[in-house]
Structures are given as structure tokens and as C-alpha cells.
Amino acid sequence: MKRSLSSFLLAAIVAVSLLADDVERTPRNDWTENQLRELAWEIHDNCLTLDTHMDVPIVLKRPGFDISKEHSWYEHASQVDFPRMKKGGMDGGFWVVYVGQGPLTHEGRAKAISSGFEIADLIHATVEKNSDLAAIATTPEEANAIRKSGKRVVFIGIENGYTIGRNLDLLKDYYDKGVRYFGVTHSKNNDLADSSTDPEGNLHMGLSDLGRAAVEECNRLGIMVDISHSSDKSAWDILELSKTPVIASHSGCYARYPHPRNLNDALLKEIAARDGVVQMNMFSAYMMDVEPNKERSEAMRAWFEKYRNGDALSEAEQIEATEQYVALQKKYPKPLSTVSAVVDHIDHMVKVMGVDHIGLSGDFDGGGGVKNSMDIGQMMPVTIEMLRRGYTEEDLEKFWGANVMRVLQASIDYAATLREEAAEE
Numbered sequence: 001m002k003r004s005l006s007s008f009l010l011a012a013i014v015a016v017s018l019l020a021d022d023v024e025r026t027p028r029n030d031w032t033e034n035q036l037r038e039l040a041w042e043i044h045d046n047c048l049t050l051d052t053h054m055d056v057p058i059v060l061k062r063p064g065f066d067i068s069k070e071h072s073w074y075e076h077a078s079q080v081d082f083p084r085m086k087k088g089g090m091d092g093g094f095w096v097v098y099v100g101q102g103p104l105t106h107e108g109r110a111k112a113i114s115s116g117f118e119i120a121d122l123i124h125a126t127v128e129k130n131s132d133l134a135a136i137a138t139t140p141e142e143a144n145a146i147r148k149s150g151k152r153v154v155f156i157g158i159e160n161g162y163t164i165g166r167n168l169d170l171l172k173d174y175y176d177k178g179v180r181y182f183g184v185t186h187s188k189n190n191d192l193a194d195s196s197t198d199p200e201g202n203l204h205m206g207l208s209d210l211g212r213a214a215v216e217e218c219n220r221l222g223i224m225v226d227i228s229h230s231s232d233k234s235a236w237d238i239l240e241l242s243k244t245p246v247i248a249s250h251s252g253c254y255a256r257y258p259h260p261r262n263l264n265d266a267l268l269k270e271i272a273a274r275d276g277v278v279q280m281n282m283f284s285a286y287m288m289d290v291e292p293n294k295e296r297s298e299a300m301r302a303w304f305e306k307y308r309n310g311d312a313l314s315e316a317e318q319i320e321a322t323e324q325y326v327a328l329q330k331k332y333p334k335p336l337s338t339v340s341a342v343v344d345h346i347d348h349m350v351k352v353m354g355v356d357h358i359g360l361s362g363d364f365d366g367g368g369g370v371k372n373s374m375d376i377g378q379m380m381p382v383t384i385e386m387l388r389r390g391y392t393e394e395d396l397e398k399f400w401g402a403n404v405m406r407v408l409q410a411s412i413d414y415a416a417t418l419r420e421e422a423a424e425e
């Protein structure tokens with residue numbers, strides 16, 4: 001039954017009719033701000049709107065944090081909660097099980113594994129506690145049903161393959177906990193692959209054998225493989241190996257700003273050719289040159305040194321850490337990029353990949369945000385700017401959710417095909 005698998009893949013590739021997008025979009029220069037806002041709201045009200053990368057659990061761990069209450073970035077250093085999602089016309093998105101890269105030792109891996117599952121459980125406990133406001137989704141169908149019920153949609157993704165150590169069986173456990181994308185690396189190399197930003201350079205020259213097996217296991221289970229944070233070579237290896245389209249859950253364009261976290265045009269094209277998506281990352285430092293600010297850097301470093309061992313801090317110390325962080329942000333405001341620059345990246349992606357292959361992530365609670373769009377309640381400025389530049393309602397429906405849901409569905413369908421074949425044998 002190998003034939004049906006290869007024909008599945010072929011169909012997926014052939015389905016990508018137009019890669020480069022030569023569509024002439026007519027800017028709505030004569031529209032008033034109110035007209036643009038009205039249409040933006042109509043679009044957000046009528047389609048599934050998802051942000052594919054939110055580091056919510058980092059904030060959920062703070063003592064006393066209640067996600068059912070409205071917060072703000074400037075007063076609480078928080079960028080995601082249910083009231084702001086609703087106020088900003090966002091249905092939800094992917095919450096991320098993130099574990100920072102530690103040593104590649106038995107002890108380091110064991111710690112990463114237990115932290116990862118703790119975070120996944122924290123996500124479930126939070127959603128259960130707020131079951132009147134939100135529900136977990138694992139398929140596009142579930143997401144649409146949750147949206148129709150008026151609740152917020154919570155998908156789960158993993159950021160950093162370190163969360164499974166070297167134990168591939170854990171991918172199934174994560175799948176059972178609802179995880180539907182797997183970010184292979186974070187800011188440093190791990191056992192699976194090389195990162196785009198490890199100061200030590202390459203360790204495996206791309207994917208390791210274990211990383212290859214992890215990609216195959218994700219395909220088998222129906223988990224999307226996420227190339228954000230992976231080195232170019234790792235990303236190419238993943239693209240070549242994966243039987244289903246891949247995602248970049250939060251990445252920008254190298255052609256717009258040459259940062260190793262951004263994707264070059266050749267990679268963008270290949271992701272699109274394999275029917276994947278790139279979710280533009282609203283992370284200011286990956287979008288512009290920042291004037292060095294010695295005082296801010298030193299203050300941030302001192303804060304980090306004092307509080308970095310978050311799990312070992314007492315409750316009072318954790319509260320103090322947040323208060324100090326908020327005070328620091330006020331004293332030394334973070335240099336921010338703009339919504340217009342975000343849409344410049346999007347324009348470039350659309351030109352290179354076509355409008356079927358893009359989406360958005362704020363990287364909120366993980367360092368993301370630009371001027372006038374510093375939390376999940378402030379996504380409307382992006383839609384307004386895209387409308388101003390001539391994007392259609394159909395474009396925006398794809399951008400805000402349909403594209404990434406197509407990739408998720410392809411992963412689910414592929415896994416189902418494998419299961420059917422196994423049952424026939």
C-alpha cells in the first residue's frame with residue numbers, strides 16, 4: 001500500500017498551483033480609518049482567528065495570575081488573557097510548552113521532560129478551570145465548534161524538542177495531551193537538531209538520526225513539525241524528510257531583516273512548494289537594528305541573574321520578580337518595531353510564497369510585540385494595515401487561520417491513512 005502514500009504526497013504538492021503571488025492588490029488609500037476598522041471587525045467576526053505561538057504558560061506560573069481577568073503589558077507584563085482575546089477579536093491559538101535549552105546530560109534531559117509535562121498539565125488545568133471561557137482543540141473541526149460556542153480556542157504546541165530528551169515514546173504521550181505541533185529546536189542545539197542561534201555553531205550538521213526519527217514519529221502521530229528556531233540545514237532536512245507540510249510557527253523573512261531567526265527566500269519557497277505555512281513573528285528584535293542601550297542591557301542582565309531560577313523562587317520572590325520586571329520595562333522601554341514593518345514582512349512572504357502560505361504569531365509572553373500591537377487584544381491594527389494595502393477578505397480569512405488549519409488537517413489525514421493501512425495489513 002505504499003502507492004496511496006506517495007500519491008497522497010504528490011496530490012499535496014500538485015495542489016499548490018501558484019507559488020509566487022502576482023496578484024495585483026489595490027490599496028484602499030481612499031478609505032477612512034473607520035471604514036477599514038469596520039471591515040477588519042467584520043472579518044474577525046466571521047472567520048477563525050488564531051495566533052500560532054503564545055508563551056502563556058510562562059505567565060500562568062506566576063502566583064495569583066488569573067487568565068480570566070484582563071491585564072495589560074505595561075502594568076502587569078502580561079500579553080495574553082481571555083478578556084483581551086475577546087476584546088481584540090481573536091478566537092485563540094497555540095499555547096506553547098516551552099522548555100529552555102539546558103545541558104545535554106541525563107540530568108538535564110530528565111529535568112526538561114518533567115518540566116514539559118508539568119507545563120502541559122498546567123495548560124489543561126487552566127482551561128478546565130475556565131471551561132466557561134475556553135476549550136482545548138486538537139482539530140480544525142473542534143476549533144470551529146469551540147469558536148461557534150463563543151469560547152476561546154486553545155491548541156497546544158511544543159517549543160524545543162529538548163522536552164522529550166532522547167525518548168521518542170514521549171511524543172505519543174504529548175499527542176495524547178493534545179500537542180499538535182512540535183518545534184524541533186530552540187535557541188541552542190539539542191539532541192535532535194541544530195538551532196539557528198547556537199553560539200557554538202553546528203553540532204549535527206542539521207537533523208541528527210534521533211531528530212529524523214522524531215520527524216517520522218510526528219508524521220505517524222499527526223503532529224505538525226515546526227521549523228522555527230531550527231538552523232537552515234535542519235529546516236532543509238526536515239522539509240526533505242517530512243511526509244506532511246511543515247509550519248514555521250513564528251518566523252520572519254531574512255530578505256527583510258537578516259537575522260538568523262528569519263527564513264531566507266529559498267526556504268520560504270520550499271515550505272510553500274510543500275504546502276506548508278510560515279507564521280510571521282511579531283518579535284521586534286528580529287525586525288530592526290536596535291541602538292545599544294547599555295543601561296537597559298545591564299539592568300535586564302541583573303534582573304535575569306537574580307531571578308532566573310524561577311522554579312526555585314519562593315512565592316514572594318516570584319511576585320517581586322514580576323514587579324521588578326514591570327518597573328524595568330517602564331524605566332527602560334523596550335525598543336519596538338512597527339505594525340507597518342510586520343506587514344512589510346508579510347508582503348514579502350506573499351510575493352515569494354503566495355497568500356496560501358502565511359499567517360501570524362505575536363510571540364506574546366515570549367518577548368514578542370510591536371508598537372500599537374503589544375498584546376493579543378491588539379491584533380486589529382495588523383488586519384487594518386493589510387486591508388489598507390489591498391488584501392481581500394478571502395486573503396485575511398486564510399491568513400488568520402485557514403492556512404494553518406489546512407496544514408493541521410493534512411497531518412491528521414496522513415496519520416489516519418497510515419493507521420488504515422496498518423489495519424489492512
Ligand SMILES: [Zn+2]
Nearest residue numbers: 159229250366
Ligand atoms: Zn521562540
